Amino acid sequence: MNLETSSKASVAIKSATALAHAKTEKALIHHIKCIQTEREYGRLLSCLYAFNAPVEQLLEPWVKPVLADYDERRKSNRLLHDLHTLGLTTPPAYKRLPVIKDLFAALGCFYVLEGSVLGGVIIKKIIREQCPKLPDNAFGFFSGYDQQNGLQWQKFLAQFDSLLNDADKKSAAITAANDCFKQFEANINDFYAWDGN
Template identity: 35%
Template sequence: MHSQAHDVGVPSLLEALRTGTALLHVALEKRLPFFCERLDAGWYQRLLPAYYGFYAPMEAALYDSGLIPEGFDQTLRVKTPTLLGDLNALGLDEAAITALPRCAELPTFDTPAACLGALYVLEGATLGGQVLRREMAQRLDINADNGGAFLNVYGAETGRRWKDFLDYLGSQPLDACAKERAVLAARSTFSCFEQWLDSQEVLL
């Protein structure tokens, strides 16, 4: 009972992450071009390699850290292979993909909490992808077969996998300091992603 009373008023990890990243999330969404009237096939074909240039090193750094708490299925949730398939569908061969620029300014994943913060951003993006998928299908006739699989990376499993991820987050016994590290890593992930996309000149 004592520990429960002590925890009253302390935000959960999910609440801390949502609150701590809300402004950065909104700011990035406003700059993404998916709903811009000027977005055309050419812009999309520059946007996807930019996404790959962030996700490939980001996921590699995360999964190679060895610090992700037990219970996260990396094989099930890795997104870089789907992006690779989309780039192939857009006409890029292995040599062209290898030559793509990659983000070198990544967040630091030196604690399990930091990994959780970054995963929160990457997993949360799958929900937004559902809206983007419909928009790209309607406007550019892009689907899972011709360069849009990443936007629907989990398909019909999207909702369930997000709920599973939230359950996973909720099961992590993080103290206040660890929660703060998770939030800092999530904020850094948003910031690094926006700065990278900006450097690739694909944002509004």
């Protein structure tokens, strides 16, 4: 019996995506640690929005009907608010996106997007220390659910586990989550290469 078939979906997917998660995080954190100006913070927000917004559009037809709080969990609205707070326009969407064929793949990708909230408080602190003059209201995305981050994550995982209740569903979610991490990492690298950083 392997981990993927013998455990809850949330346990299996965390283990099975650990490498892809670490690679994506490494690509992103390099640019986060370089932020010294409002312009550089705006570039980071643009990079994140350009991936989150089109992926959310792909996921919505699948995920919204099964997650009652889907609208509250969307990240692109918060990113757009932060961009507009800095006086920036909406960036174009990335073209390299994960493949979504069914609900279970959609849930795997949504797991990736939703998990981004967990490190937000730490990232916000890092950016604040590096660039203290940024406006307080330009951190909607990295603030996540404020003091409710842990509670909201556990609430999501409970729904995630109940929907992915057999090996085939878990496998589809894991494959899609790994693809989502892979495409996100590629888009981060492409964005900063094109942007000259």
